[in-house]
Amino acid sequence: MTFNVPNMAKLPGAVRDLIVSYHELNSTTIDELHEEPSPLEFMRYVARNRPFVVRKGAESWTARKVWNAKYLVDVMGRQLVNVAVTPHGNADSVIELEDDGLLFVKPYDTEEPFNKVLEKIQEKERQGIDGPGPTRYAQTQNDNLRNEYMPLFSDLPKDIPFARIALEKSPDAINLWLGNSCSITALHKDNYENIYVQVLGEKHFTLLPPIECACVNEQLIPAATYQPREPATPESPRSPSAASDNSMSSSQVRPAMTHDEVLDDLVVCLDEPEENVPFATWDPDVPSQRATPFSQYSRAMRVTLNEGDMLYLPALWYHKVAQSASSEGICCAVNYWYDVEFSGSFWPLCSLARGVGLLTLGRDPRDGEEDDG
């Protein structure tokens, strides 16, 4: 196709109109319900792709009644669980290098006994983000409640009836999130209708609708992972830098570092093979940094979930999540992910909005796709 395109200069206006007209037609205050919606009421929200919170919507759940630090340890004991470890509580986030380059850095994923994870989360909460030691966040989004946390799953409903009935689907994943106020989940979006329930502590959500994709400055950035500078096990070979350390004879062997010492010294390593991932680089809480010409039109919706509150976080909404710990020093939530509906017009229209936003910013929406042909 060849096109005569005299009006292309008007494209940014079309993108701006999308954002501005959306906010003229929609409130930035979240709807607050005081009991669960019916499937039909829920479907009306899904149809409009609009969030709501049900205050105390999960107050009667067994988890709300019986979960506390001691109970969780009693049930899970020393069972090994996955935990994301980061120096600054920044799992899956953007970091800016000294030369202004950006990296998308993933946490160091390790396994530890549950009782230790919980204790370390509490200890870190007491000492604060500037205290010693890394930040732990149990946040594997891999249906962990029906796998490693199965013993806790019996305190939770198998699904969310209003969502199951409305969407005619079972949840694709049910996840436990266990951390403290040192962790922040960076702004991102998921292909899921998300029912998020706060059990202990508080979560502070910052929400942007999918039509704001031109605001969030999505960029393709190199992926990296936090890695221990030193391997943990005594058996493993010394790292090259240590092996060439002239102050030690080759027969001398430094005492191996403990697992905890290793986690104290995480460094960012570029993934190999190199991979670029598309990620939102704008932070609505630092709006002047890495803004696009459209970020000024963004209108964030902010909501705090208290214990027992339930949030419907619609598919493709950008969300940034901060947390406050309970008096026991932990923050614990669960969520139910239902696959987004790909039929109908929502998915292709959101792809158009993303594509047009990126083109207007001088980028190619297809960069980074598997099939780039």
Next chain:
Amino acid sequence: MTFNVPNMAKLPGAVRDLIVSYHELNSTTIDELHEEPSPLEFMRYVARNRPFVVRKGAESWTARKVWNAKYLVDVMGRQLVNVAVTPHGNADSVIELEDDGLLFVKPYDTEEPFNKVLEKIQEKERQGIDGPGPTRYAQTQNDNLRNEYMPLFSDLPKDIPFARIALEKSPDAINLWLGNSCSITALHKDNYENIYVQVLGEKHFTLLPPIECACVNEQLIPAATYQPREPATPESPRSPSAASDNSMSSSQVRPAMTHDEVLDDLVVCLDEPEENVPFATWDPDVPSQRATPFSQYSRAMRVTLNEGDMLYLPALWYHKVAQSASSEGICCAVNYWYDVEFSGSFWPLCSLARGVGLLTLGRDPRDGEEDDG
């Protein structure tokens, strides 16, 4: 805002992707139900903005049981009703002038006694589109069933329960459509969720989803109206052309034309003041004419409504409608229009798709808007 836009050449690809990916994710065969949906089932269709037909969904309506030509005349009698009159059955349609220019031509609207309208519709059906006389179509879309056709409204439900409950709205308009096979409604879209019920005869719908806006070649074209060449009443002054006719002395008065004679000679008159209206100029049944580079990706959905069938025609879908008359020579339908939901993301995203489609075709989506500032 100023932009560096090196990737603008990729914009047509984004528009094509929208259309192609929509059709990859959605069928072009309409869903067929055999009983009315529940409000929740209906809401799932509304959420996806997808049509369905309920075969025989209105079979038990009183109108289905008692309406026929004689009954309609018995109830409505000689009551004056609005009727759209056209030479070729083309109310609200695009006509192409000899110089390739386009006009959007509206019917001549007049009032006639109902019994005469019905008789003329039947007569025209017998003689066919090439027979003598104009085509009549009672098609005022102004809630006519709760106004001039009130006597017939008692044979119809006051609203469509599944739609009222799901949408939490009463119908904005309830319309009667009475015509014959000589009338075709040209491709257009409405800001309504539409429940359309066929009572007598058949309707043949050609449907295009809203994301196909770049296919339908929307253009701003001058509005015109069919007008009688001669005024109908003897009292009214002669038209200027007749008055200057030298073959008659000024004292001679031609016998006034009858109302029917006047309607036999309708001519297209440009509206004054001049007005341009945005209208789809592509016809999916004549795909090579007035196509855009995107029309080739269009996938029309076609469905015939038989007597008693009910169609959900979702908001903003383009529809072209042809008809077949019953054995009595009439085609009669009713529809319930519910306002489209402006909150949520559907409306602004459809506006984006329209705007981007028009920009890609070198047009300005704001042309023709009241407030062009």
